[in-house]
Amino acid sequence: MSALAAANLGITVHIYTPEKNSPASKVSAHTIVADYTDHKALSVFAKGVDAITYEFENIPVETVNFLKQKKPVFPDEKLLEVSQDRIIEKSFLNEIGIETTRWKRFENKQSALDAFEEWNANAVILKTTRFGYDGKGQIKLFKSENINEAIKHLNGEIIIEEMVDFSYEISIICARDVKKNIITYGPMLNEHKDHILHTTTVPAGISSEIAKQADKIIKNIAQNIDLKGVLTLELFVTKDGKLLANEIAPRTHNSGHWSMDACLYSQFDNHIRSVCDLTVIEPQRHSDAIMLNLIGDDILKVEKQMKKKGAYLHNYGKTEIRKGRKMGHINFLSPKTSPTTSE
DSSP states (O other): OHHHHHHHTTOOOEEEESSTTOGGGGGSSEEEEOOTTOHHHHHHHHHTOSOBOOSSTTSOHHHHHHHHTTSOBSSOHHHHHHHHOHHHHHHHHHHTTOOBOOEEEEOSHHHHHHHHHHTTOSEEEEEESSSOOTTTTEEEEETTSOHHHHGGGOOSOEEEEEOOOEEEEEEEEEEEOTTOOEEEEEEEEEEEETTEEEEEEESOOOOHHHHHHHHHHHHHHHHHTTOOEEEEEEEEEETTSOEEEEEEESSOOGGGTTHHHHBSSOHHHHHHHHHTTOOOOOOOBOEEEEEEEEEGGGGGGHHHHHTSTTEEEEEOOOSOOOTTOEEEEEEEEEEOOOOOSBO
């Protein structure tokens, strides 16, 4: 989708990926299939482009540092480092005054026992600090359970997080260019199914005060990280109206896919603009929208969905259907009814 946005600007895209038949390869000028640690292939890739960006956070920081010596990479390694490790991420957020759920580093069994005691909790969440997404790499741990048995299901370093009785989850996206101009998308309301984003609704139907707070928080992050590119922030809204930062994604995000059809300028348009030394442009949302994720076999049942008013399908062209795999999405548009803080 970033490659398609680039094409609209007359920008040629080259893809570097370890996977064959990637969806982006089908709409790009050139693809190199190689491992992220292959310096020879990385050098060939860098030689053929003017600027480099990435579209997910599990790329090794070492790869970005290697490429940075050859061509500009946006966002840079600082944002990648922060978003790849939950302990680094939460420490960074707390240090710049952004509240998160309470958390502890898991060092041993006593760490969990201390968390139960300090938080007066009957259950906590244990997560791997790296490589967890869509509910993977995390478990709910009850006070009565055998802690040593429970952590056998988690690999690597572990963080303990307090369980939050939140009302709903929102996300907000910002794009910031090299001249420090910044625009935002959202906030938008997210609903999950089996730990995977199911629908995103914009406008989110939240108070203007909460919307303004979310906008302020993401701009705070962007300025502190000196963002050049796009980042997404997921937030919990508690029953008493408090905002708690949950996760940062250093990229365009599933919850922003509605912008492809409901705005004049999508998150992908502004992602490309921000990393190609162009000025970011206000989204100019012209419609309300609900984005429906197509997960696994959902892609085979789209005809029924397409009969609904205002439906627009985006099929990613992935060749293999797997349970839990994002195969596409549908944006349902309706006339714009109310503004948000970011249009």
